[in-house]
Amino acid sequence: MRSEKPKLAMIAETLSVSVATVSNALSGKGRVSPELADRIRETARDLSYVPSMAGRALRTGRSGVLGLVLPDIANPLFPQIAQAIEQAASTAGYGVLIGDSRGHTGVQTEAIDRLIDRGVDGMVVIPRRGTRISDIGCPVAVIDTPSTPGNTVSSDHWDGGRQMGAHLRGLGHRKVLILAGSPQSTVQNDRVGGLKSGLGPDAKVEVVWLEKLAPPDVPGRPLGLAACVRQGFTAFAALSDLTAVRALTELQGAGIAVPDQASVAGFDDLIWSSVVTPSLTTLRMDMAEIARLAVAALTAVIEGLPRGRVAASGTVTAERPSVPMMLVVRQSTGPCRSLLPDMAEGAGQ
Amino acid sequence: MRSEKPKLAMIAETLSVSVATVSNALSGKGRVSPELADRIRETARDLSYVPSMAGRALRTGRSGVLGLVLPDIANPLFPQIAQAIEQAASTAGYGVLIGDSRGHTGVQTEAIDRLIDRGVDGMVVIPRRGTRISDIGCPVAVIDTPSTPGNTVSSDHWDGGRQMGAHLRGLGHRKVLILAGSPQSTVQNDRVGGLKSGLGPDAKVEVVWLEKLAPPDVPGRPLGLAACVRQGFTAFAALSDLTAVRALTELQGAGIAVPDQASVAGFDDLIWSSVVTPSLTTLRMDMAEIARLAVAALTAVIEGLPRGRVAASGTVTAERPSVPMMLVVRQSTGPCRSLLPDMAEGAGQ
DNA sequence: CTGAAAGCGCTTACAG
DNA sequence: CTGAAAGCGCTTACAG
Numbered sequence: 001m002r003s004e005k006p007k008l009a010m011i012a013e014t015l016s017v018s019v020a021t022v023s024n025a026l027s028g029k030g031r032v033s034p035e036l037a038d039r040i041r042e043t044a045r046d047l048s049y050v051p052s053m054a055g056r057a058l059r060t061g062r063s064g065v066l067g068l069v070l071p072d073i074a075n076p077l078f079p080q081i082a083q084a085i086e087q088a089a090s091t092a093g094y095g096v097l098i099g100d101s102r103g104h105t106g107v108q109t110e111a112i113d114r115l116i117d118r119g120v121d122g123m124v125v126i127p128r129r130g131t132r133i134s135d136i137g138c139p140v141a142v143i144d145t146p147s148t149p150g151n152t153v154s155s156d157h158w159d160g161g162r163q164m165g166a167h168l169r170g171l172g173h174r175k176v177l178i179l180a181g182s183p184q185s186t187v188q189n190d191r192v193g194g195l196k197s198g199l200g201p202d203a204k205v206e207v208v209w210l211e212k213l214a215p216p217d218v219p220g221r222p223l224g225l226a227a228c229v230r231q232g233f234t235a236f237a238a239l240s241d242l243t244a245v246r247a248l249t250e251l252q253g254a255g256i257a258v259p260d261q262a263s264v265a266g267f268d269d270l271i272w273s274s275v276v277t278p279s280l281t282t283l284r285m286d287m288a289e290i291a292r293l294a295v296a297a298l299t300a301v302i303e304g305l306p307r308g309r310v311a312a313s314g315t316v317t318a319e320r321p322s323v324p325m326m327l328v329v330r331q332s333t334g335p336c337r338s339l340l341p342d343m344a345e346g347a348g349q
Numbered sequence: 350m351r352s353e354k355p356k357l358a359m360i361a362e363t364l365s366v367s368v369a370t371v372s373n374a375l376s377g378k379g380r381v382s383p384e385l386a387d388r389i390r391e392t393a394r395d396l397s398y399v400p401s402m403a404g405r406a407l408r409t410g411r412s413g414v415l416g417l418v419l420p421d422i423a424n425p426l427f428p429q430i431a432q433a434i435e436q437a438a439s440t441a442g443y444g445v446l447i448g449d450s451r452g453h454t455g456v457q458t459e460a461i462d463r464l465i466d467r468g469v470d471g472m473v474v475i476p477r478r479g480t481r482i483s484d485i486g487c488p489v490a491v492i493d494t495p496s497t498p499g500n501t502v503s504s505d506h507w508d509g510g511r512q513m514g515a516h517l518r519g520l521g522h523r524k525v526l527i528l529a530g531s532p533q534s535t536v537q538n539d540r541v542g543g544l545k546s547g548l549g550p551d552a553k554v555e556v557v558w559l560e561k562l563a564p565p566d567v568p569g570r571p572l573g574l575a576a577c578v579r580q581g582f583t584a585f586a587a588l589s590d591l592t593a594v595r596a597l598t599e600l601q602g603a604g605i606a607v608p609d610q611a612s613v614a615g616f617d618d619l620i621w622s623s624v625v626t627p628s629l630t631t632l633r634m635d636m637a638e639i640a641r642l643a644v645a646a647l648t649a650v651i652e653g654l655p656r657g658r659v660a661a662s663g664t665v666t667a668e669r670p671s672v673p674m675m676l677v678v679r680q681s682t683g684p685c686r687s688l689l690p691d692m693a694e695g696a697g698q
Numbered sequence: 699c700t701g702a703a704a705g706c707g708c709t710t711a712c713a714g
Numbered sequence: 715c716t717g718a719a720a721g722c723g724c725t726t727a728c729a730g
Binding site: 050052053054055057058061063064065068075076078079082083086087090095096097098099100102114117118119219220222242243245246248249250252253255257258271272274275276277278279330331 | 399401402403404407410414424425431432444445446448463467468568592594595599604620624626627679
């Protein structure tokens with residue numbers, strides 16, 4: 001029912017003061033007497049004044065918007081990431097613009113450019129396959145993995161792998177198959193490294209990179225996991241919940257009981273992992289914290305705060321570069337029964 | 350290496366014309382001689398000129414940004430939706446700002462308000478549980494289901510259900526359990542209705558609303574599907590792929606072979622459905638088309654196009670209100686073997 | 699402590 | 715067909 005969108009001038013007029021004073025009062029820069037400032041804030045509230053982003057942006061050269069670019073849009077992590085970033089950004093007073101390169105790895109630059117053209121003040125990028133981010137023209141926070149140069153902040157994927165490895169080792173597993181995606185992914189390599197370390201030197205570990213399978217791996221194609229069980233593998237550690245669910249259903253479809261005959265574990269704790277039977281043991285990322293750190297790093301340099309730094313790599317530096325992952329133990333992993341060929345008995349529940 | 354971000358004035362200066370002329374030429378409103386317009390466009394390109402959104406927004410009162418609000422952020426459809434909307438918006442020259450109400454159904458207004466405050470020109474809303482959208486202060490496109498008043502455009506969920514029902518019926522299934530989420534969801538109700546219709550009058554159909562289960566349903570809890578099979582249910586139609594995967598793994602875990610002993614089907618064709626074994630029969634939405642229609646409806650009223658209409662409900666009207674769903678038949682559904690109690694034999698493959 | 703003025707980069711009547 | 719001018723809503727030196 002308000003007659004019109006209130007502007008600074010309206011408040012000024014209402015109180016018979018200058019817009020400059022209103023602006024100063026509202027921005028709390030303290031050049032205004034406390035009493036006047038109070039009155040100004042009050043009538044601003046009464047009029048439900050909302051500053052015009054356009055006016056402010058034009059004047060200050062800052063849009064108050066951050067870009068979020070996920071090259072790999074089909075990424076099932078997207079909801080988690082988008083939610084966390086939006087939350088952190090909004091708390092920091094920023095909006096979040098979606099940048100999507102629709103899977104075309106090369107076209108990522110285009111998505112970034114579009115974001116720049118729209119005037120984002122900074123952006124957070126979740127790279128895939130070592131996409132190189134450099135002099136983009138605005139501060140960039142990269143969420144990848146601590147071992148990547150230019151990484152701003154991320155989960156400690158290596159340690160996550162280590163936790164998973166230790167868990168599996170603790171259950172007695174000594175012959176483990178790691179189901180990985182792309183060998184080009186630093187995140188995945190870190191997870192593999194940690195897994196091996198956690199499993200210990202006496203474990204027999206094999207890695208299959210789905211992407212390297214020939215003929216090219218198709219989602220629906222069986223991975224031959226039952227044969228692996230017959231060969232003595234007792235645990236399957238997938239580097240993503242998606243692959244874990246794939247492994248789980250393949251095993252179950254072949255009549256192999258999980259976790260009785262083989263353990264299965266995933267990564268990332270997507271909702272799916274808690275919904276399947278048996279529910280999946282997995283590693284949860286603290287996306288909220290990662291997002292908070294990434295956004296804080298960004299806003300620090302955007303707002304010229306003392307702590308804000310842009311590293312040589314062109315990306316922004318966070319308070320701390322890595323956030324621990326948390327092991328979530330559920331039903332899909334159990335003690336190693338190391339039962340070899342004689343697995344015909346039952347899949348009974 | 351460009352010395353500075355080029356502005357309209359620079360182009361004008363370079364060509365010794367007025368900024369007004371440059372503006373007119375670039376916006377193609379045709380008040381400029383073709384030759385001059387060409388030269389202007391050319392130098393604009395050479396200088397890699399990008400208009401300042403802030404300047405334009407302040408002047409025109411339009412931000413060139415659309416809001417996307419999904420109250421149910423954990424929604425696994427999010428990647429699909431976000432990608433499609435971003436694609437459509439970007440093609441139409443708009444950016445997309447994320448609006449998230451973080452699950453708090455009531456707080457949705459807050460998310461919407463934040464978007465409004467940021468000056469979005471319109472927004473697309475995917476409501477849950479009959480959230481009421483009204484006089485928000487900007488054009489709104491609602492993507493829900495055709496039977497909801499105020500729906501702008503959406504999949505034809507009823508017909509999708511019908512297709513699935515017909516498919517199952519064609520395979521001989523006559524006793525089907527529908528796994529639904531919330532009875533408050535119009536989308537789900539439509540799917541249920543279609544399913545029943547497609548299954549035909551002689552089919553015995555039961556619906557279990559997961560949300561109404563007492564004690565409240567927890568993701569990991571078994572749904573007692575094996576017992577249902579013993580009772581003669583031969584097919585399980587889940588209203589989402591998430592639930593379908595849940596059902597599939599529960600059945601498999603209980604030693605019931607899918608699709609040999611029971612068929613399972615889902616909805617939405619998330620990536621998960623093609624990855625599990627057996628891969629899931631499901632219904633795919635044409636999100637790209639839906640997004641295109643929604644965005645077109647929005648931009649039509651934003652840009653004051655002749656076709657653009659705001660319906661009485663306060664939401665925008667699309668070229669057509671519904672888009673067909675497409676049945677994707679995969680391995681999880683098969684002919685009904687109608688094997689009753691004697692299902693002890695084998696889950697072996 | 700408060701205000702008048704300039705200007706951020708555009709677009710849009712309005713003249714010429 | 716082209717241009718001079720005003721103004722969108724802010725913030726920021728600069729005076730007072």
